[in-house]
Amino acid sequence: MRKDNIDESLIKDDLYQAVNGEWIKNATIPGDHSSTGGFMDLFDNIDKTLMSDFDDLLKGTMTPANDDMAEFKKLYDLATDFAKRDDDGAEPLKKDLQRIEDVKSFDDLNAQLADWTISGLPLPFGFGVEADMKNAKFNALYASSPSTFLPDKTYYDKQNPAGAKLMPIFRDMVQQLLTMVGYEEDQAKNIVDSAEEFDRSIAPHVNSAEENADFTKMYNPKTYAELAAKIDKFDLVSYINELVGTTPDQVIVTEPKFFDAFNDIVNDDTFAKMKNWMIVRTVKGSAGLLSEEFRQVGGIFSRALSGKKEATKPEKAAYYLAAGLFDQVVGDYYGRKYFGEKAKQDVHDMVVKMINVYEKRIQSNDWLGDDTKKMAITKLNSLAIHVGYPDEINPLYHQFKVVGKEDGGDLYSNVEAIDRVVTKHNFGKWNKPVDKSIWDMSANTVNAYYSPLENVIVFPAAILQAPFYSLEQSSSQNFGGIGAVIAHEISHAFDNNGSQFDQDGNLNNWWSDEDHKHFDQLAQNMIKEFDGLEFAGQKVNGKLTVSENIADAGGLSCALEAAKGEDDVNLADFFVNWATIWRTKATEEYQQLLLSIDVHAPAELRAQVQVKNLEDFYKTFDVKEGDGMFMPKEDRVNIW
Structure with a gap:
């Protein structure tokens, strides 16, 4: 001892x-941590070691160990090109925001629904492919609710002081991001007001962390036709046909109560609110891929949530971004x-x-x-x-091909391209054996x-x-x-x-x-x-x-x-x-x-x-x- x-x-x-x-x-x-201790000390030491090694990789004094590492090097190079990211500002994000703005009806959205998912744009529901709980040798289709702005539905309770404190911080951060993208102040406020209303309409119908802790209760198989017929405004049959190539017999619904309430949440009267909710989620989700100013502002809410005094240093954030992918x-x-x-x-x-x-x-x-x-x-x-x-x-990582700096590539479009590969791969696993390796x-x-x-x-x-x-x-x-x-x-x-x-x-x-x-x-x-x-x-x-x-x-x-x-x-x-x-x-x-x-x-x-x-x-x-x-x-x- x-x-x-x-x-x-x-x-x-x-x-x-x-x-x-x-x-x-x-x-x-x-300052850039919310905690320190046994686990975090190891985590920090590994980061330090790998960042040092990958500095040598970028300098050319270390040779990539394989083709996948060579692609990683190109993305890391783009992530650490802070001057270009600052010069590009909000520009890489604007095409995605314009795509959301151009949607004027559910018909417009349904016409591109599958590609919307593959492009990583938000929807008020989620589909994915995982092992079937009752037949774990094969992958099944799952349908779930979207995440909310605050970390858990309990934060939306009127008696919860944390929610009352955190939502204004979230709102201020997003309004600032929207003005940085090019929206006028009053426009930004209206978008956030509307998005928050839509978000609050979702919260009562999703599971809390406590409910999700008993995860066997997420196994609620339905026929796909039954789920699709439940949803008025989205053409889920065409959507899934395009994603997996056919209409599955079954879908596992993780939160039936959310889909029971879906038509009350998503309808013609709430269409504009839903669009603004998509805009908010897209701007917030993309801030870390843009300029340093965007990254700093985009982290205000998470820092308030965790008590971090300062943002992660740009170099470490770039490492986390590239190494995460x-x-x-x-x-x-x-x-x-x-x-x-x-x-x-x-x-x-x-x-x-x-x-x-x-x-x-x-x-x-x-x-x-x-x-x-x-x-x-x-x-x-x-x-x-x-x-x-x-x-x-x-083998999925062998499909990651990065357009490097020398070929005019930028960070945002490369991350988007990799995300598309990952999403397509996930849906491609449907009805196939689970790879336990x-x-x-x-x-x-x-x-x-x-x-x-x-x-x-x-x-x-x-x-x-x-x-x-x-x-x-x-x-x-x-x-x-x-x-x-x-x-x-x-x-x-x-x-x-x-x-x-x-x-x-x-x-x-x-x-x-x-x-x-x-x-x-x-x-x-x-x-x-x-x-x-x-x-x-x-x-x-x-x-x-x-x-x-x-x-x-x-x-x-x-x-x-x-x-x-x-x-x-x-x-x-x-x-x-x-x-x-x-x-x-x-x-x-x-x-x-x-x-x-x-x-x-x-x-x-x-x-x-x-x-x-x-x-x-x-x-x-x-x-x-x-x-x-x-x-x-x-x-x-x-x-x-």
């Missing part, structure tokens, strides 16, 4: 402060250069070890029936493991995930470093870090959402009624454990965060068992590193935003609450009744 910066006198009362108090006192949140290409470069095959195998072995521990825990579980146990172990043994970086770059995260992402529709866990290279994992750390430290993260992702296969999917990724109840009833009660206990905990002047929503809290609990207890099986076990090291990986200092605005929309509990509570459920924590630090970290046995929650 690293005793130099730990206040051991505090451990029994406040583990998080004992481990991180000194760091929190001295840590400074950079070429994320798997950048990830491939990062993984191969900074991670390598040996580390990839080491961590893969660690994942297998954690799966084996999990299997033993399921076998010895005292509340699951034998048939349910058998199915759980089948699912566990079917789990696909991705570590570090994919073996090959996703494709990663949803790039290797330079400091994160990990479990996909229930693919039954796969993914650990990008970027998270596989200290304090999560290092050969310099003891086995107990590593299990308290990356071991708990690995087991957390495994646990998602058995959380309140993941447990409803079988080993093939299909939404399919494999539980006995009695076992499921018992699990639901345990999940309710987890909701109760976190619900209403005070944080950042607000309260935690136990329903919103339940799936991640179940995964944290399962991950921590499973990793603890693995740590106890090592010769050099030191449980103080284990618990201290668990608290260390969650150290965070964030703006109050950002903390409050996350409490409203994030399915994860605040980092401090993730560190602090979960250990109280484990008997070994009490034994390790001699925590007794009356100590701040004590929780009565009857209140402790243990699921996996």
